[in-house]
Amino acid sequence: MPTRTPRPRLRAKPFAAASVTGMCLVLAAVGQPSSPDKQGPPKVAPEHQAKLVEAKRYAKEAEQLREAGKSGDAAAILKKKLNIERSLLGDRHDDVAMTLAALGSLHEELGDYAAARKVREEVLSIHLALHGTEHWQVISARLGLEALTRLEKLSSDQRAEWLRAKTLDREEHALFGRGRYRDAVANREKSWAIRKRLLGEDAPETIESLFDLAFLCQAAADADRAELLYKQARAAHSRVVGTHHPDYVLSTNGLAELYRSTGRYAEAEPLYVECLTVCERHLGDGHRYYPMTLNNLALLHKTLGRFDKAEPLYLRANDFFYRLEGEESFQYATSLNNLGEFYKAKGDYVQATKLLHESLRILKLVEAGESPQQARVLNNMGYLYHLVGDDGQAEHYYNDALRIREGTIGTQHPEYAHTLYNLGLLYRDRQDSERAKTHLERARTILSKFRKGENREHASVLTCLASLHIRNGAYLEAIAMLEENAAITKRLVGDAHVEYGMSQGYLGELYLHKKDY
Secondary structure: OOOOOOOOOOOOOOOOOOOOOHHHOOOOOOOOOOOOOOOOOOOOOHHHHHHHHHHHHHHHHHHHHHHOOOHHHHHHHHHHHHHHHHHHHOOOOHHHHHHHHHHHHHHHHHOOHHHHHHHHHHHHHHHHHHHOOOOHHHHHHHHHHHHHHHHHOOOHHHHHHHHHHHHHHHHHHHHHHOOOHHHHHHHHHHHHHHHHHHHOOOOHHHHHHHHHHHHHHHHOOOHHHHHHHHHHHHHHHHHHOOOOOHHHHHHHHHHHHHHHHOOOHHHHHHHHHHHHHHHHHHHOOOOOHHHHHHHHHHHHHHHOOOHHHHHHHHHHHHHHHHHHHOOOOHHHHHHHHHHHHHHHHHOOHHHHHHHHHHHHHHHHHHOOOOOHHHHHHHHHHHHHHHHOOOHHHHHHHHHHHHHHHHHOOOOOOHHHHHHHHHHHHHHHHOOOHHHHHHHHHHHHHHHOOHHHHOOHHHHHHHHHHHHHHHHOOOHHHHHHHHHHHHHHHHHHHOOOOHHHHHHHHHHHHHHHHHOOO
């Protein structure tokens, strides 16, 4: 009597989410790597603390007014912030110049070009005095004055069009915050077209719109178009501001993140390293894009299993976010999520649980309503509780993530499919084959449309569905899915990659098993 071959065991891993979005990072001074138990922001003299808190409140209030289209009120509030900074820092300080530049933008929106020129000339004067003629801040200040000259030459009708682009930007920001990425793309396309026509393709404002459009296309799961636009933005930044400028770092980071998120790791890594080098040699390790790059490179190392390289980068990035933004900020909450994901991958579930719960608490505090980022954290918490065997909590968090994603990014987005897939894995492990199959088939339908099915997530869903078919004795269906998985994997990573070897191994196990029948 022949010995029956054990059933093939197909390994499937839930989808997690860890992200830092390039459009909303505001970071600052670096500290040394610290433990996850934060050290706290640097202390300031007690008599200055209240003024610093007041200045930060004015900055937030001015941004809210600007987003509401109240540029005049925003300018009045920003002047109060400027007065505090001058009193504490003096007239020649980078923070003073940054506030002046923001004030100049508001004057431009209000059509007060004389006031705009006055503050922009002061910005240039400050940076020249502090940094010399070749510094990136001097380049930005000069470009700001050149942009103002172009605005002064616009006709009244053209100026109305330019202001319409600003309104579209504000609408796009609101749409993005609600997870309506495709609508946000449509708005940004319109504002980009206006700026190209009025200001030219190489105007910094036009290139910024181009970068934002690439970012939004990536968020909307249009990876092919995002790649094209990121490359255009990066080339434009190189041409206009050079390769030692923060704008070049931002567009390069965006392209690298796209490559990392789509599994093109070998293309992503040198771009991250380039960004880190530019930050360290030319921007200073206190620039806000430095921790963004640290985080993204850490995520790449984690994905590739290089935990020893990832951990110090994550800790340094987290320290940056906390020191500048404080505890109650979107950026710090996102950093906690990323760090929690790292410790989960490393097997430190206690630390991961603590960090993910804290991330969600802060997001609920600082965001206006439920958001895509909250859904990402909830999805990650579901995965964590699944790992530790608390299936009830895992199901609860997955369903919360699914509900939020349905109401924000919609039911055809890959991230919605990720949570469907994770629930399918949970139900499969609970021997609930019917519900597992239902969720996995829904995920497969969505992911088969993303990049025409040529993505790792689609391949993973096929593997998991194959395991259900094997459980039910439907070997021909399982073989068909594993063959499709292997074909996708080969096209993505080549036939020399370990992932392709694993896909062939699954097929080999199944063929061996089927010979008994």
